[in-house]
Structure formats: C-alpha cells, structure tokens
Amino acid sequence: MSNLFYQTRLRRPLLDRAEGVYMWDVDGKRYLDGSSGAMVSNIGHSNPAVLEAMRRQMEKSTFGYRLHFENEPAEEFARQIAARMPQGLDRVFFVSGGSEAVESCLKLARQYAVAIGEASRWKVISRFPSYHGSSLGALSVTGMSLMSAPFSPMMREMPKIPAPTCYLDRDDLSDHERGLKYARYLRDEILRQGPETVLAFIMEPVGGASTGALVAPDSYYAEIRRICDEFGILLIADEVMSGAGRTGQYLACDHWGMRPDLIAFSKGFGAGYMPLGAMVADRRIADAVIDSGGFIHGFTYAGNPLACAAGLAVLGEIDRLGLIDAAQVQGDKLSRRLQALMQRYEFIGDVRGKGLLLAFELVANRETMEPLPVGLNAHNRLVDLAYDRGLIIYSRRTRGGRIGDHFLVCPPLITTDEQIDEILAVLTDSLDAFAQETGLEYGAAA
Numbered sequence: 001m002s003n004l005f006y007q008t009r010l011r012r013p014l015l016d017r018a019e020g021v022y023m024w025d026v027d028g029k030r031y032l033d034g035s036s037g038a039m040v041s042n043i044g045h046s047n048p049a050v051l052e053a054m055r056r057q058m059e060k061s062t063f064g065y066r067l068h069f070e071n072e073p074a075e076e077f078a079r080q081i082a083a084r085m086p087q088g089l090d091r092v093f094f095v096s097g098g099s100e101a102v103e104s105c106l107k108l109a110r111q112y113a114v115a116i117g118e119a120s121r122w123k124v125i126s127r128f129p130s131y132h133g134s135s136l137g138a139l140s141v142t143g144m145s146l147m148s149a150p151f152s153p154m155m156r157e158m159p160k161i162p163a164p165t166c167y168l169d170r171d172d173l174s175d176h177e178r179g180l181k182y183a184r185y186l187r188d189e190i191l192r193q194g195p196e197t198v199l200a201f202i203m204e205p206v207g208g209a210s211t212g213a214l215v216a217p218d219s220y221y222a223e224i225r226r227i228c229d230e231f232g233i234l235l236i237a238d239e240v241m242s243g244a245g246r247t248g249q250y251l252a253c254d255h256w257g258m259r260p261d262l263i264a265f266s267k268g269f270g271a272g273y274m275p276l277g278a279m280v281a282d283r284r285i286a287d288a289v290i291d292s293g294g295f296i297h298g299f300t301y302a303g304n305p306l307a308c309a310a311g312l313a314v315l316g317e318i319d320r321l322g323l324i325d326a327a328q329v330q331g332d333k334l335s336r337r338l339q340a341l342m343q344r345y346e347f348i349g350d351v352r353g354k355g356l357l358l359a360f361e362l363v364a365n366r367e368t369m370e371p372l373p374v375g376l377n378a379h380n381r382l383v384d385l386a387y388d389r390g391l392i393i394y395s396r397r398t399r400g401g402r403i404g405d406h407f408l409v410c411p412p413l414i415t416t417d418e419q420i421d422e423i424l425a426v427l428t429d430s431l432d433a434f435a436q437e438t439g440l441e442y443g444a445a446a
Helices: 048-060 072-083 098-115 136-140 145-154 174-192 218-232 282-292 305-319 323-344 378-388 417-438
Strands: 017-020 024-025 030-033 091-096 123-128 160-162 198-203 235-237 262-265 277-282 348-354 357-365 394-396 405-409
Touching: 030 323, 030 417, 048 305, 072 091, 072 277, 072 305, 091 098, 098 136, 098 198, 098 235, 098 262, 098 277, 123 174, 136 145, 145 378, 160 174, 160 198, 174 198, 174 218, 198 218, 218 235, 218 357, 305 323, 323 348, 323 357, 323 417, 378 394, 378 417
Parallel strands: 123 160, 123 198, 198 235, 235 262
Antiparallel strands: 017 024, 024 030, 091 277, 262 277, 348 357, 357 405, 394 405
16 A cells, blocks of 8 residues: 555556666666656766765755855856857746746746736647646646646636647648648737737647657748747747757757747756756846846745756766767667667557657558557557566657557667667567557568
8 A cells, every 4th residue: 555646546666776777676676767767867867976966965055045045056057057058048947847847938928028018918829739747837838638628627728739740641742841831830820819919839849748759840940930030929948858968959949950038948957866947048038027026936946956966967967978969879779770660560650759859659550640549558558568578668648648659768868779779679579569469460570
C-alpha cells in the first residue's frame, strides 16, 4: 500500500539509485533511461560535478527569499543564460517547472499589452495538438481535449490552429509549400479573432509529448515570425522539452534562426537535479512591465540558490562535455537506426525529430496513416514490454490525446554508441513481442 497517488493506480518498483544513463530498482534490476525520465535528465544521472556544486551551496544556504536577498548562483546563472539567447532576450525569471514557465510567459505578455496601452489584446493562439502544461492557464493553450475537457467550465479556452502534421498529408504540395500552408493558418485565425484582440502565439519549435517530436518544414518558422510581426503579436517559444541542448542547439529555435519574444524553459534546463525552469523575456517587454508598476506574479522558490547552483553546474557540464554537439551526432545515429526499423515493422508509420528528441509512430496502414485500433492500447503496452526488458521509453496518444500511438526515444545527451546499440536491441525485442501479441506482421531484421 502507498499513501501517494498520481494519475492512475499504476505501480512501479522502488528506485534505489541512478548513474549516467542507467537506473536501478531496490531488487538490483537495471534500466536504461531511454527517455531521460520525461525528457529531463539531459546530462545523465548523478553527475559528480553537479552534485559537488549542490553540496557547496547547501553548506552556505539552501533558501533565501528573493524579496529579502539576492543570491550569487541566481545572478550568475541568469547572466550565463542571457549570453546564450538571441540579442535583446536578456531578462530571466526563474520558476520551478514547465507549467510555471508557460504561465509566466502568458501573464507577462498580458501585462505588457496593458502597459503599452493595448489592453484589448488577451487571446493567445496555440496549436492542436500541443502540450504546454497542466495548470489552468497553461491548459487553456494546450491542444489536448482529453486533458482540458473536464476543466473547461473553470477556464477560458484559447483559439487553436492545426499543428504542422505534414507527415499525415496526402497532397501534391512540396515541403516548402506545406510549411507556408500551416503557418498561414495562424494569419487566418488572427483575422478571424480580430487582430486587435490577439496577444500572442505560443508553439513548441519541436513538438513534445502531444505530437511526438514533430518538426515543421523549414519554411514554417520564418513565416510564423513574419506573421507575428505583421500583426504586432508576441511569439512565445515553449522550449520546456526542446531547449537546453536536446535538439543539437541550445534553443531549438536556433535551427531556423527564429527569434521569439518570450521563451519557456524547464526539464533539461535543470536536468532533474532540482525543480527548475525559467522564462526568458525580451528586455523591452520586461522593462515596460516593471516600469508600469511591476510584474504581478511570482513563486516562492523563484531564484532559489540551491536550484540555481544546480542549474549553473548543469550548464557547465553541457559545455565541458560538448553535449550540444553530442546531441546532434548521437541523435543522427539513433534516428538512422529507428528509421531502419521501418523495414522490419510495417506498422511503424513515421520516425521524426531533431537531435536526441526523437519519436516513432505506430499505424495500422503506412500508406493512409490510419492509426492502430484504440483497443490495442499500443502506447501503453509497448512501454510496458520495453520496461519489463529494462528499457524506459515514453509514450502518448498522438492525435489530440484520444487516438494514435507515438513513442519518444530521448536518452541523455551522454549516450554512447554502445548504449544506442542496447536501446535498439531491447526496442526490437519489445516490438517483436508486441507484434506477436497483436498479430501484426513483421519481417527480418534490417
């Protein structure tokens, strides 16, 4: 029996310890963390340099409330983060997690509009499917009806446009044309809502749990920025999952040179060593709000010295170990290996992603991309089969949270070639077992 409860009655073994890409339960069974937890443990577990930095800070102080003291770890961490941002994005607001980071972006954007005399702007357009957090504000821009429907009387649902799921399209357009098509859904929605009422557009540069590492065509990103500029609306980049080096750049936006106005960070930002996230804002936005009376927002643990000491050490290890380049190099290797699985399993319909933010999707028909029957419960069953064999992967329903099955394979950025081999061996065995259980056809190894 346990007094804890979370989403379901699912029970897992007690965790004993973790090191590098591996975790052990109290019975001594070893698991390869093939999803970095929930795409969090970017630098791996129990990194000695980070633990030592935390020990040093614990000997000095573990808490200092921001209205009473400034603290050196927060100041230095903010300085180093700002140095990595596009020009002008140099105001950092620390939080404890991803939902808090997104909420902070939404509220700062609104207060900015009020501060500059554009109080009619309050609508934040987002995409469907998408995931931006589970608090009511973040949920209002999340495009996943299964999560938001029970709470709809308690919140104001925000407008949605289709996510750029080009892999499902069956048309004669080029990738470039598809990118422009999906970006222009934003322009159409702004006009439908009334440009004077639209505050911002929020998007994941590379999709997370809701769309399974979805990457839009290159043309999409520049067109989105152009449309936001055309109507004077703010562009919010949700980099909670894609940021901190996971895609092979510190910001996923950097792959396309797309400059957001506000950025939400968490997950790999603190790499699981402490609850940590941040909003990074354009100075013109933050300064306007501060100068108009102050930012009416805050969290008790914002800028916590122990959390910031951990985050600063994580950033140092990303640099010291060359993990941003490693994410690209190892991600390319892992992506090729996942794509090769399509030769063996006809029911793998798509492999996608960037760097070490990768996913594959199961389908009933690769030509039509018809999803597997919901009753197979594939998104849970394959995870369980892999878990039993010592591999942790992460899954969600692909198409709005109700149908479709995708699996995120996102190991820590320290993953070696040998560990990629291990991931593929266990994943292949698990897919074989799934195919045998369900009667799906599969062939010889690629």
